[in-house]
Structure formats: C-alpha cells, structure tokens
Amino acid sequence: QKEVEQDPGxxxxxxxxxxxxxxxxxxxxxxxxxxxxxxxxxxxELLMYTYSSGNKEDGRFTAQVDKSSxxxxxxxxxxxxxxxxxxxxxxxxNSGGSNYKLxxxxxTLLTVNP
Amino acid sequence: xxxxxxxxxxxxxxxxxxxxxxxxVEGTSNPNLYWYRQAAGRGLxxxxxxxxxxxxxxxxxxxxxxxxxxxxxxxxxxxKLLLSDSGFYLCAWSVFxxxxxxxxxxxxxxxx
Numbered sequence: 200q201k202e203v204e205q206d207p208g209x210x211x212x213x214x215x216x217x218x219x220x221x222x223x224x225x226x227x228x229x230x231x232x233x234x235x236x237x238x239x240x241x242x243x244e245l246l247m248y249t250y251s252s253g254n255k256e257d258g259r260f261t262a263q264v265d266k267s268s269x270x271x272x273x274x275x276x277x278x279x280x281x282x283x284x285x286x287x288x289x290x291x292x293n294s295g296g297s298n299y300k301l302x303x304x305x306x307t308l309l310t311v312n313p
Numbered sequence: 314x315x316x317x318x319x320x321x322x323x324x325x326x327x328x329x330x331x332x333x334x335x336x337x338v339e340g341t342s343n344p345n346l347y348w349y350r351q352a353a354g355r356g357l358x359x360x361x362x363x364x365x366x367x368x369x370x371x372x373x374x375x376x377x378x379x380x381x382x383x384x385x386x387x388x389x390x391x392x393k394l395l396l397s398d399s400g401f402y403l404c405a406w407s408v409f410x411x412x413x414x415x416x417x418x419x420x421x422x423x424x425x
Binding site: 207291306 | 319345354355356357359362364403405410411412413414415416417418419421
C-alpha cells in the first residue's frame with residue numbers, strides 16, 4: 200500500500216462549481232497535512248496546511264483532515280479558470296530529528312472551464 | 314518576506330557535459346534546503362537535503378551531488394550528465410525539518 204494515494208484525474212468542471220480534491224494515507228503518525236498548487240512549468244506553491252486535525256479555511260479554499268479515516272480533502276468554492284492547475288497533497292511527521300521528509304501524492308490535474 | 318530563486322529556468326545539455334544548478338533563498342537565516350526531481354507521472358523525488366552549511370544528505374544514489382557553500386545557497390551538480398538526468402529540478406526551503414516547504418520555479422533540464 201502506498202503511503203499517500205491521490206486520484207490523478209484529470210478533473211474537469213465548469214466555472215463556479217465546487218471542487219473536491221482528496222488524498223488517503225496509511226501512516227497514522229503524519230501530523231502536517233499540506234496542499235500545493237502547481238501551474239504548468241512552475242514550481243509547487245503552498246496553498247494551505249494544517250497541523251494534526253480539523254479544518255482550515257482561506258477564502259474560497261477549505262482544507263479538511265479526518266485522521267480517523269486517514270483522509271484529507273481540499274474544497275474549492277466558486278471555482279475559476281485561474282484555478283486550473285495540478286493539486287498536490289503532502290504530509291509529514293512531526294518536525295525534528297530524522298523526520299524531515301514530505302510524502303507527496305502524485306497530484307490531481309484540475310481544469311475549470313469558462 | 315522570504316523568496317527563493319532558481320536558475321536557469323531551462324537548460325539543454327549534451328550527454329557527458331557537467332551541470333551546475335543554483336538556488337538561493339532570501340529573507341530568512343539557516344533554512345533547511347532541499348533538491349527534488351519531478352518526472353511526469355512519478356511525483357516528486359527528494360534528491361538531497363541540507364540542514365546547514367556543508368551538511369548534505371543524499372536520498373538516492375545517483376549521478377548527482379549537492380553542495381551548500383553559504384547559508385542560503387544550494388547547488389546541484391554533476392560531472393557527467395546522463396540521458397536519464399533529464400527532468401524538472403526543484404529547490405525548496407523550510408524553517409524546520411518536517412514542516413511545509415516552499416518551492417522555487419524549477420529548472421527544466423533536457424539532455425541530448
């Protein structure tokens with residue numbers, strides 16, 4: 200079983216739709232949960248992150264963590280064509296010592312059609 | 314605010330030639346620095362990380378090496394490039410290990 204699994208898509212939605220992006224993971228010790236947005240030919244941009252569990256909201260974006268189900272989600276409300284990108288989830292153990300790695304999903308390609 | 318710079322943005326090199334990619338971070342001190350390679354369909358692969366000047370850890374044995382000559386400078390090198398070294402190379406930094414990382418815009422390397 201892979202440590203982090205993410206549906207690669209592609210996902211195509213009309214402008215204004217609510218988008219749900221998801222990742223599942225197997226390591227219950229993960230503490231940091233991150234979402235990155237990557238435009239074509241650019242580096243990943245950190246969108247949001249949460250530590251431990253719960254929800255976090257930033258404008259049109261909401262990140263949720265369900266540690267009991269080992270499942271994280273990113274919701275995008277009122278999606279815009281500018282949201283078209285690949286979205287990567289990433290996770291890590293608590294900081295310190297040898298726990299330096301981020302474990303990434305392979306990304307979901309999202310297209311928002313005007 | 315902190316910024317990370319990578320150059321060049323694109324590079325085309327012949328097989329067997331040397332390589333030097335540079336990454337610098339501004340606006341922070343003693344960052345943790347990372348080199349990744351991103352291949353289509355294969356996700357992000359961590360190549361090297363550094364917690365301080367002269368301290369380099371390698372994740373994957375390969376044809377590449379890394380150096381950190383200054384606090385906010387990270388260099389990826391090769392003495393002789395292979396065709397398999399083609400890819401998208403990304404530099405990243407974080408305040409503490411294990412915490413969210415911030416990426417540069419990458420270098421797209423093509424080997425001919």
